[in-house]
Amino acid sequence: MSPAPTVAELSAPYTNFLINPLAPSSHGVCSVCLTFTDGHATCYPCGHRPRFADGVLPISYSEAFGQLHTALAQYKRRTGPSAHALQLQLAAVLWRFLVDHEDCLARCAQVERFQLVTTVPSGDHARDAAHPLPRIVGELVGHTADRYRRLLVRSGTPVGERAVDPGKFSPTQELASEAVLLVDDTWTTGASAQSAAGALKTSGAGKVAVLVIGRHVNPKWGDNAERLRALARGFDWDRCAVHAADAAR
Amino acid sequence: MRPYGGVRGATGRRENIRLYLTVPEPSPTHETAALIALLRRGDRAWHHYAEIVEARGSALAVLEEGAPDELDAPTLFPKAEGEDVDLEAIIAEIDRWRTDGISVLSVLDERYPQNLRSIHDRPPLLFVRGALADADERSVAVVGTRRATDAGIDHAREVAGGLVDAGYTVISGLATGIDTAAHLGALDRGGRTLAVIGTGLRRAYPAANAPLQQRIAGEAAVVSQFWPDAPPSKRTFPMRNVVMSGLARATVIIEASHTSGARMQARFALEHGRPVFLLASLLEHDWAREHAERPGTYVVEDAGEIVDHVERLLAADTLTV
Numbered sequence: 001m002s003p004a005p006t007v008a009e010l011s012a013p014y015t016n017f018l019i020n021p022l023a024p025s026s027h028g029v030c031s032v033c034l035t036f037t038d039g040h041a042t043c044y045p046c047g048h049r050p051r052f053a054d055g056v057l058p059i060s061y062s063e064a065f066g067q068l069h070t071a072l073a074q075y076k077r078r079t080g081p082s083a084h085a086l087q088l089q090l091a092a093v094l095w096r097f098l099v100d101h102e103d104c105l106a107r108c109a110q111v112e113r114f115q116l117v118t119t120v121p122s123g124d125h126a127r128d129a130a131h132p133l134p135r136i137v138g139e140l141v142g143h144t145a146d147r148y149r150r151l152l153v154r155s156g157t158p159v160g161e162r163a164v165d166p167g168k169f170s171p172t173q174e175l176a177s178e179a180v181l182l183v184d185d186t187w188t189t190g191a192s193a194q195s196a197a198g199a200l201k202t203s204g205a206g207k208v209a210v211l212v213i214g215r216h217v218n219p220k221w222g223d224n225a226e227r228l229r230a231l232a233r234g235f236d237w238d239r240c241a242v243h244a245a246d247a248a249r
Numbered sequence: 250m251r252p253y254g255g256v257r258g259a260t261g262r263r264e265n266i267r268l269y270l271t272v273p274e275p276s277p278t279h280e281t282a283a284l285i286a287l288l289r290r291g292d293r294a295w296h297h298y299a300e301i302v303e304a305r306g307s308a309l310a311v312l313e314e315g316a317p318d319e320l321d322a323p324t325l326f327p328k329a330e331g332e333d334v335d336l337e338a339i340i341a342e343i344d345r346w347r348t349d350g351i352s353v354l355s356v357l358d359e360r361y362p363q364n365l366r367s368i369h370d371r372p373p374l375l376f377v378r379g380a381l382a383d384a385d386e387r388s389v390a391v392v393g394t395r396r397a398t399d400a401g402i403d404h405a406r407e408v409a410g411g412l413v414d415a416g417y418t419v420i421s422g423l424a425t426g427i428d429t430a431a432h433l434g435a436l437d438r439g440g441r442t443l444a445v446i447g448t449g450l451r452r453a454y455p456a457a458n459a460p461l462q463q464r465i466a467g468e469a470a471v472v473s474q475f476w477p478d479a480p481p482s483k484r485t486f487p488m489r490n491v492v493m494s495g496l497a498r499a500t501v502i503i504e505a506s507h508t509s510g511a512r513m514q515a516r517f518a519l520e521h522g523r524p525v526f527l528l529a530s531l532l533e534h535d536w537a538r539e540h541a542e543r544p545g546t547y548v549v550e551d552a553g554e555i556v557d558h559v560e561r562l563l564a565a566d567t568l569t570v
Binding site for chain 2: 003012
């Protein structure tokens, strides 16, 4: 039995394809979710739908059909050794990032620290029980395991996939103004994460901030492909979008 | 024949697709045929179809409805206006391949190799001669130059033998030199080895390796991402290196100059999030010393070290900071 691998070692190959997001204050970047816009301060979904999260921090951009996109899709499609290896690597990416940047997100949400950590329930009710993300955040990532609670489940209420509606989720317990770190794998329109943040607030949470591994970017839209290409390669683990914002100020 | 589905147009995009089927219920083979029809459109990169079809869970549905918004390009007009898709003709083609001993796995098939699923540039179809085994998930690619030295050949055989002894399947590219030595090193030790080739399965390149190709198909499997009659080309070999990296949990480079395809595979593997092992003797090359600095790369002396790293990195139950 070999010793447990370190998060730095396990996440190392991801350094080759993760992409540091731009600062939320940059021109042509959504100030909420950091996707590219055509000059507006927010993208369409963030600008036109309810926002419940007090902070949103993607670890990396996730280009459609790129390696991160693929890893974030495949880690939950199947079980077995190959899926297990992906889950370990993603856990390492999360842990390594949180050690350095959870405080940045807390600062952004104006809280001292997050007392509780939870995950956005799966869109697919049937798959929720077997979803690996709760196991990753609640067991594998030592940085969050002790604070993890399954605070939300998918409600039976039918809600449009792209609609922000706290009724999508039901709280499993009443909260007493605790600050909650809400983790999800991917942010596409933000509908699930914003709905989950809203549901947490309905159940009594204080500040709620969202951490996602990948901010989905479709290179076929606008000049996204060009803008992705212009970003620096070789992920810098010391940087996050909050740091980038501080530097820009 | 009757049109299947047809004028459904749920998204208003593909109202003119007619799929001709002779059976009321589409089978898995119909799904494979629908995927082949999508690929033959030539309108997208193949690996995009791999993701679109797997995400949707059905190639027939993608034929009818198109890709979901977050993966699609914006369009004002319906695509593939009035397209006729004769699935039965494609199924007849699949049957002819099968008669020839070639089976085709699609990403919708549960037997499609699991390791290969998680690379971004995976092929939507994999042609197989022989039989893949569940055990092949535990595999390492051993690759290197065609112009191998005697020492390189010895190293390849030793590493392949050591991997086989540790219960790993050895994956290589059936080229002359290091690849051939890796395959033989595994076979001589009674282990499993898979060959990933840069042509269709009805071809053998180099011709001198035709008997080895046959032997590997008999004992394990030869796989290809190319149509069965596809000839070798400058482009097909690096594409084959992508698949080799994807099938294996890690890649070992035994011996390679800076122009070698094996060197390219070292880059692909890192871009796939997989560890890369460079044999210490490679460090005489500038490219290898440079590559050794990249995150996820290990310099090793033998198979034992590789196995230790792979087990620690990919099969652990816990992590630590």
